[in-house]
Amino acid sequence: MSIAQAAKAVQVSPEAKRRGRTGYLLLTLPVLWLFVFFVIPLVSLISTSLFDPAGSLETGYAMTGHVQNYFTVLADYREHILRSFAYAGAATIACMVLGYPLAYAIAFKAGRWKNLMLVAVIAPFFTSFLIRTLSWQLLLGDHAWFAEGLRVLHLLGPDGHLLATPFAVVTGLTYNFLPFMVLPLYASLEKVDPRLMEAGADLYASPFTTFRKVTLPLSMPGLVAGTLLTFIPAAGDYINAELLGNPRTQMIGNVIQNLFEGGSYPEAAALSVTLMAVIVVMVLAYIRRAGTEELL
Amino acid sequence: MTRVGKWVADHLVLGLGLLVLLYLLTPIFVVVLMSFNDPASRISYSFDGFTLDNWRNPCAPNGICESVVLSVQIGLLATLFATLLGTLMAFALVRHRFRGRGAANVLTFLPMASPEIVMGSSLLALFVSAGFAGALGFWTILVAHILFCLSFVVVTVKARLAGLDPRLEQAAMDLYANEVQTFRKVTFPLVFPGIMAAALLSFSLSFDDFIITNLNAGQEVTFPMYVWGAAQRGIPPQINVIGTAMFVLALALVLAGELRARSSARTRSR
Numbered sequence: 250m251s252i253a254q255a256a257k258a259v260q261v262s263p264e265a266k267r268r269g270r271t272g273y274l275l276l277t278l279p280v281l282w283l284f285v286f287f288v289i290p291l292v293s294l295i296s297t298s299l300f301d302p303a304g305s306l307e308t309g310y311a312m313t314g315h316v317q318n319y320f321t322v323l324a325d326y327r328e329h330i331l332r333s334f335a336y337a338g339a340a341t342i343a344c345m346v347l348g349y350p351l352a353y354a355i356a357f358k359a360g361r362w363k364n365l366m367l368v369a370v371i372a373p374f375f376t377s378f379l380i381r382t383l384s385w386q387l388l389l390g391d392h393a394w395f396a397e398g399l400r401v402l403h404l405l406g407p408d409g410h411l412l413a414t415p416f417a418v419v420t421g422l423t424y425n426f427l428p429f430m431v432l433p434l435y436a437s438l439e440k441v442d443p444r445l446m447e448a449g450a451d452l453y454a455s456p457f458t459t460f461r462k463v464t465l466p467l468s469m470p471g472l473v474a475g476t477l478l479t480f481i482p483a484a485g486d487y488i489n490a491e492l493l494g495n496p497r498t499q500m501i502g503n504v505i506q507n508l509f510e511g512g513s514y515p516e517a518a519a520l521s522v523t524l525m526a527v528i529v530v531m532v533l534a535y536i537r538r539a540g541t542e543e544l545l
Numbered sequence: 546m547t548r549v550g551k552w553v554a555d556h557l558v559l560g561l562g563l564l565v566l567l568y569l570l571t572p573i574f575v576v577v578l579m580s581f582n583d584p585a586s587r588i589s590y591s592f593d594g595f596t597l598d599n600w601r602n603p604c605a606p607n608g609i610c611e612s613v614v615l616s617v618q619i620g621l622l623a624t625l626f627a628t629l630l631g632t633l634m635a636f637a638l639v640r641h642r643f644r645g646r647g648a649a650n651v652l653t654f655l656p657m658a659s660p661e662i663v664m665g666s667s668l669l670a671l672f673v674s675a676g677f678a679g680a681l682g683f684w685t686i687l688v689a690h691i692l693f694c695l696s697f698v699v700v701t702v703k704a705r706l707a708g709l710d711p712r713l714e715q716a717a718m719d720l721y722a723n724e725v726q727t728f729r730k731v732t733f734p735l736v737f738p739g740i741m742a743a744a745l746l747s748f749s750l751s752f753d754d755f756i757i758t759n760l761n762a763g764q765e766v767t768f769p770m771y772v773w774g775a776a777q778r779g780i781p782p783q784i785n786v787i788g789t790a791m792f793v794l795a796l797a798l799v800l801a802g803e804l805r806a807r808s809s810a811r812t813r814s815r
Contacts, residue, residue, distance in 0.1 A: 272641030276649060279634035279695065283652050286692045290667035297670040347565045354562025368799060369566050375795035376576060377753055379772040380788040383780060384575035392591065427569060477658070485660025488755065492776060502662045502756070509666060509760060514673065521666045525659060532658065 291525075298518035305512055318519040326504050326520060333501040334527070336415065336490075337483035340422035344430040344479045345472070347423070352434035352471075353464075357443065370431050382421055382492050389417050389493070413495040421489035426482060430475035437471025438464070473539045481528055573792060580785035599782040603790075606781040612771035613787060616752050619683070619767065623690035624747040630691070631698025632740055638699070639706040656696045664693060665757035672761065681763030689761050690754065694747035701746060705739025749795070 297310070298318055304310035323330075355366045373381060388395060389411040399405035411417055441464060449459035487502030501524055508517035583596035604610035638649060656664060668689050672681060713735065717727040755769040762770060772784055 272637045272643040272646075275633045275637035275641070279630040279699075280649060280652065282630055282691065282695065283656070286668065286671070286688055287656050287664070288652075290664075290671040293674050294663075294667035294670040297674065347568065350558050350561040351565040354559045358556075358559040358562070364803065366562070366566065368796075368803075369570060371799075372573065372792075372796065373569055374749055374753075375799075376573060376788045376792040377769060377772060379753075379755055379769050379776070380576055380784060381572040383772070383776055383784075384572040384579070387575055387579070387591070388571065390591075424568065424572070427565075481658060481660055485662040486756075487662065502660075505662050505666060506756075506759075509669065514670070517666060518670055521663050525663045528658075528660065 294518050295522055297514055298522050300515040300518075302513065302515040304515075310515065315515065318515050319523065322516050322520045322523065326501065329499055329501050329504050330523070330527075332498070333484050333524075336419055336422060336498075336500060337480050337486075339419045340426065340483045341430075341476055341480045343419065343423040344427050345476070348427055348430035348434055348475065349472075352431050352438055355431075355435050356438035356441070367435070370428050370435075373428060378425055379488065379492075382425065382488060385417070385421050385424065385493055386412060389420070412493065413498075415494070415498050417493040418489050418498050418500075421493045422483045422486060425486075425489065426479040429478035429482075433474040433478065434468060434471040437468040437474075441467045469539060473536065476535070477532060481532070484528060485524060576785050576788045576792070579782060580789045582782045582785070584782060586779075599786045603783050603786045606775075606783050608766065609768075609771055609781070609783055609787070612766050612768045615683075615765060616768040619686055619690055620748045620751040622687055623694055623751040624744050626691045627694035627698050627747045628740060628744045631695050631743060632702050632736075634695075634699045635702035635706055639703055653696050653699045656693060657700070661693075661754075661756040662760075665689070665760035668692070668757070669760045681761055682765045685761045685763065686758055686765060686767065689757050690751040693754070693757060694750055697746050697750060698743040701743040702736065702739045705736050705742075709735055745798075752791075 296312065299312065299314050299316065300310035300318075301313040301315050302310075302318060302321075351370070355363055355370070359366050387393060390396065391410060391412065396405060396409075396411050399411070400407065400409070405411070445463050445467070446459055449463045450456070454462065484500075485502050487500055487506055490498050490500045490503055501520065505517050505520050505524070508514075508520065578592060580599055581595050581597070582592050583594035583598070585593040599605075634649070634653065638646065638653075668685075672678065672685055677685065709732070714727055714731055717731045722730065753769060754767075755773060758767055759770055759773070766774070768787070772780075775781060775784060
């Protein structure tokens with residue numbers, strides 16, 4: 250038996266003793282909760298999406314297996330759906346580009362400032378994200394120094410705006426979900442043995458080749474987790490689109506929210522189910538390609 | 546390569562990282578600054594003058610402090626229940642082998658993988674079809690918050706449990722501690738920091754949630770919902786006061802925890 254196997258056997262033995270009943274007993278309440286308030290609601294959402302849209306909350310809806318709801322929302326809100334995934338994709342890429350150097354710096358270059366930098370990464374969570382998103386309204390405003398500076402550099406026309414544009418929405422999404430990219434990336438990078446990078450350099454690999462062949466592949470689990478944690482919430486978000494965008498930057502979340510507020514429950518449910526289905530398919534395809542099935 | 550060139554190459558990543566941190570922190574500076582703003586008009590988008598009035602009267606805008614109280618109540622209750630349920634589940638998933646364990650793992654993971662709008666709207670669909678459409682309020686918010694905190698608690702406590710050296714428990718058993726004593730004196734104290742972290746995470750998730758809450762709140766107004774409403778009418782500077790106070794409080798908690806961990810590590814190494 251190798252040492253690794255022996256170590257594993259030691260780890261498993263106390264677990265192996267405790268089989269069956271206690272496990273189920275501990276699980277009863279939490280699983281019941283998840284079943285009643287997560288699984289049943291999803292079923293209820295799917296059934297709502299098949300109601301006859303002619304009803305209302307007061308008169309009640311008739312269950313007619315109205316699959317037509319899906320064609321209606323896909324035709325009416327195709328633009329919003331595509332826009333959501335485009336914005337979420339752009340924000341995810343921006344998070345990778347910004348998050349990777351930050352996670353790398355914290356893992357390998359920060360030295361004794363490591364903990365302080367980590368606190369700075371989670372510091373945005375210490376205050377409400379709605380308030381932080383609102384402060385981007387000020388930062389991107391027409392008279393803020395950022396917009397003025399771009400105008401001086403002629404990167405922004407005299408009548409150009411930053412606020413209420415797709416740029417502002419993607420900036421807000423990137424900002425809000427960046428820590429969710431940095432933290433798993435850091436967790437992955439921290440486990441990379443720096444001697445592997447030295448070995449790459451010793452074998453005459455340029456820093457870039459070492460990064461591409463050694464560091465990047467080893468940080469893949471973090472990159473995959475970060476991408477999912479960024480993309481999924483960004484695709485369903487409507488707060489950034491509402492506070493930083495304009496009526497033509499509305500995302501699928503805005504539409505679902507408005508439909509619920511307007512009482513069009515079957516259409517709202519159909520759109521919600523569509524969003525969930527697209528995300529599940531994309532996530533599965535992505536995980537399969539990235540080859541980290543053990544993530545689940 | 547010249548010495549300057551080498552220094553730049555060495556510090557390039559660190560410099561980029563610090564710039565990204567600046568991007569993350571700038572909005573917080575704005576929140577702190579605007580808490581001292583004396584706005585010229587209700588829809589002012591600039592810093593018009595310095596005042597301490599907002600800090601003296603944080604409850605001046607109608608309903609703002611009531612919304613904070615509601616959010617704290619829901620946050621505490623949701624944290625309590627989610628931490629309890631999630632810890633039970635984490636123990637079951639790490640410490641026990643049984644049929645359906647994989648399914649239970651997927652069931653924990655799924656809520657984290659669904660967009661908030663889907664989770665919120667499906668809960669609303671359930672409440673409406675169960676005839677609770679008129680009863681939306683405190684209890685429906687609480688149910689929703691326990692739900693989305695639960696998965697995060699399970700993941701956090703699971704990580705702590707999985708990192709535990711099983712030999713410590715074996716040693717306790719070897720020294721004739723029974724199962725209950727081992728759990729009370731060895732397992733629980735070792736897992737406790739993970740449970741605390743999960744509780745803090747739960748509270749901040751609950752306190753900050755808007756999308757799910759907004760769909761299931763009925764007539765109740767939590768603090769994020771108050772902010773959302775104010776954003777449509779013009780934001781009173783007191784919102785930034787509360788945002789700043791939250792930030793300072795949370796930062797103090799985290800730093801205090803860090804300092805304690807450090808000093809106890811020092812005593813132990815002595």
